[in-house]
Structures are given as structure tokens and as C-alpha cells.
Amino acid sequence: MTAVKNGVSSSIVTKATQMCTHRSMNSGVTNAHTVPESRIRHALSKTLQYLSKEDISDVYLMFSALPSGYGLKQTTKLLAALGSLRCDKHTIIAALLLALFGTNPMKLRRSFLRQRVHDSTIAIIEEKLWMDQLPAKFTDLEDANAKVLREYILVSLEEPRAVVLKLTEVLLKMRAVSDFPPYRQQIEALEVLQIYSPLAKATGAGRLLWELEDISFRVLFPESYRSIEAWHREAWRKGSSILSESKEKLLDALRKNDLLARYVQSFSITSRTKNLFSTFRKVVRGKRREEILDVYAMRVIIQISEQEKRNAKDWFDRLALKCCLEVMSCVTSLWPEMEGRYKNYIENPKHGNGYQSIHTTVSHPGGIPIEFQIRTEEMHFAAEYGSAAHHLYKGDVSVEDEVVKFAHGVQLENISFLSAQIPADGNQSPKGT
Numbered sequence: 001m002t003a004v005k006n007g008v009s010s011s012i013v014t015k016a017t018q019m020c021t022h023r024s025m026n027s028g029v030t031n032a033h034t035v036p037e038s039r040i041r042h043a044l045s046k047t048l049q050y051l052s053k054e055d056i057s058d059v060y061l062m063f064s065a066l067p068s069g070y071g072l073k074q075t076t077k078l079l080a081a082l083g084s085l086r087c088d089k090h091t092i093i094a095a096l097l098l099a100l101f102g103t104n105p106m107k108l109r110r111s112f113l114r115q116r117v118h119d120s121t122i123a124i125i126e127e128k129l130w131m132d133q134l135p136a137k138f139t140d141l142e143d144a145n146a147k148v149l150r151e152y153i154l155v156s157l158e159e160p161r162a163v164v165l166k167l168t169e170v171l172l173k174m175r176a177v178s179d180f181p182p183y184r185q186q187i188e189a190l191e192v193l194q195i196y197s198p199l200a201k202a203t204g205a206g207r208l209l210w211e212l213e214d215i216s217f218r219v220l221f222p223e224s225y226r227s228i229e230a231w232h233r234e235a236w237r238k239g240s241s242i243l244s245e246s247k248e249k250l251l252d253a254l255r256k257n258d259l260l261a262r263y264v265q266s267f268s269i270t271s272r273t274k275n276l277f278s279t280f281r282k283v284v285r286g287k288r289r290e291e292i293l294d295v296y297a298m299r300v301i302i303q304i305s306e307q308e309k310r311n312a313k314d315w316f317d318r319l320a321l322k323c324c325l326e327v328m329s330c331v332t333s334l335w336p337e338m339e340g341r342y343k344n345y346i347e348n349p350k351h352g353n354g355y356q357s358i359h360t361t362v363s364h365p366g367g368i369p370i371e372f373q374i375r376t377e378e379m380h381f382a383a384e385y386g387s388a389a390h391h392l393y394k395g396d397v398s399v400e401d402e403v404v405k406f407a408h409g410v411q412l413e414n415i416s417f418l419s420a421q422i423p424a425d426g427n428q429s430p431k432g433t
Helices: 009-025 037-047 053-064 072-084 089-101 119-133 143-155 162-175 181-203 206-220 224-254 256-262 275-285 306-311 315-333 378-385 386-393 398-419
Strands: 264-273 294-303 358-363 369-375
Touching: 009 089, 009 162, 009 256, 009 369, 037 053, 037 072, 037 306, 053 072, 053 306, 072 089, 072 162, 162 181, 162 206, 181 206, 206 224, 206 264, 206 275, 224 256, 224 264, 224 275, 224 294, 224 315, 224 369, 264 275, 275 386, 294 378, 306 315, 315 369, 369 378
Parallel strands: 294 369
Antiparallel strands: 264 294, 358 369
């Protein structure tokens, strides 16, 4: 058997198909897909359009091994979710293998996978299975225990993509949480707020974090959820025209700026209201509605031209900062900045997840405060999907180095806490079995 360097060997697909055929004969499930191959390939190409054709073919090989009717709907949802997060092919193939062999742990052993899939895929599978087992080790998930558990995960983390896969699985479960009995909904939502949303925050995966928090908020505090949802809806009704007018005014100023015209290819400006759980948290901490200044937010994403990226290869970070500060200068020339609201997370990234952006809040003459977040497209991708995922997506030469560097940074941040909280007995090794 020859080792696999990048994709997936035909032997594992054959083994998977044989296993599925055996399972199908015993269960009455048809093995062949009823959907034509061309339609499946087209659907995958659309969902995973950011991947190369070769990578999509590798994913298709694994997807085609799944028997018709065997969790296919759920697996398709998982692929769509991972695709929306721009996950690399190793994460996606790991997800398919877990869907296929999840009930047969022997097939997921390193000795079986070693010569059939890439080492990165194996690492993701192993870390995902490890995380699956952890909550069951705690009979009581009070806040203190939940903190120890999530810190334990972070300090032992070697493969951040496994965290993204786990969080995506949890998110899909929470999207269907209304199908569970009420008591189970409460348990699942509490576990999300105690363990998984802090993990999403620690890994910088903002897109996962916000939806996980809001769904859990709706389950645990339905009356508060409806109240804040109505407040946000009314705020948007009142402020949407102001935000739309502000967007056009700012775009005009940015396009007329000489420095930005030299370096920037395009701008993207979006407006939104804050996620509901974030507002709820501030209300619980005692803030009155008029004191919450980030209900209205506008995000400015800067795309620096490819030519300037090449020209500034060795000093791109400084160029990115320069452009973001220039955008902020344009913002504050149009509307007065509110005192104490400026935060430069580009020069001083958030500790732990490395979040980068410039934040400030201005007072609009229409009577509302507007928070501005200013960042490059690279910073935005990292904020949405996590810093390690950003480098994996961009295809940097040092992809694996970035993953290791990210994990090491998280470990350093939490090691002191763990040394005090988790007893060092012979059975407490992070990945011990």
C-alpha cells in the first residue's frame, strides 16, 4: 500500500463501499445513489467552489462511498456548512470518514487510515473523536467544570480544524434543536453557552459563535429573546435608511481619497444590528438601552490590489494598517467620533484569537450612534472563520506551521490555568486513552 501525500486513496473508497454494501444487504438500504453522478459533482463544485478541481474530486470519491439513504441528508448539510466556512479538503474528507465509519471506531484507527488518507485528515479525525468523548467525563457541567473542560480542550489542541468540524456539527444540531423534547433543548443550549461558544470565540470563528449564541439564547431565555429581537427589529426599522445613506456618503469619500485610490482595489460596506445574545449580555450587566452603543454597526472591508500586495510583500502588514487608518480618518471627517470608543485591534490584536480590526463609534445627526469596524479582507476572513482557517484557505506555504503556531499560542495562554485546576495524576494526560 502506498502512502497518500495529498488526497484519498482508492483503497479506502473500495473498503468503504464494501462496508456499505454489507450494511445495505442487512438493512435493505439501496447502495447506489439515485442522484446522477453529474448532479452530485455539480452540487459539490458549487458548494466547494473555492477548492481546486482536484480537491473536489477527492471529496467526491469519499462522498460517493456513502450509501443512498445512509445519513445522506445530514451529511449534505454538513458539507454545505463546512463549505460556507471555506474549510479545506482534509477537514471535509475527515467529516465524510466520520460520517461513514463513525459507528466502527476500528476503521478510524491510525493503522487503518495511515496509508489511505493524508496525515492532516487523520489528525483531524483523532482530535474530533477525542473531543466527542470529553463532555461525558464530567457528570456535572456547572460553570467551574465547564471552564476547566473548555480550557482543557484548548490546551491540548493540536489540530484547530477539528474544533471547526466539531463546532459545525454542534451548530447543525442546534439548528434542529426544536425537534428535541424541551428538557433536552435546555441541556443542549446550556452546553453550547458553557463550552462551545467560548471555544468558537477562542478560535476566532465569529460566524459560528454568533449563531450558536443566538440559538441557545432563544432556547434558554425565550421571553428575553423575544423582547430583544423586537427591540432590534424596531431599531433596524428606524435606522436602516440612515445606515443606507451613510454607506453611500462614506463610499463617495473613500473613492475620492488619493491614498486609498493608489492602494485599494475595492471596498465592501455592510450594515447590521448586533447579534441578540451580545445585547442581552450587556443588559444583564446593568447597561440601559441608551448606553448600548453598538446596536447599529457598519463594517468596511478593504481589498488591497494584488499588484500592491506583491509590491509590499515584506511590509504588507504596515500597508494594511495604513489603509485602515485612512478609512477611519474618512469616517471621522464625516461624523464626530464618540469619546473613548476608538480601539485599534490591528496594532494590538485581541489576546488569544488574534482578532484584528479598527473599531470606533460615531454620533450620526439622525440621532443614532453607529459603530464602525474597519479591516482588510484577510483580517475579515480570519475574524469570520478563525485565524488558522484563514491561512489554510489562502494556501500559504507555511499552512501546517500556521496551525501549529496557532495551537501553541492557545496552549501558552491557558497552561497556567490548567496547571492549577487539573490534578496531575497518571491518568490525566490530554490524549490518554
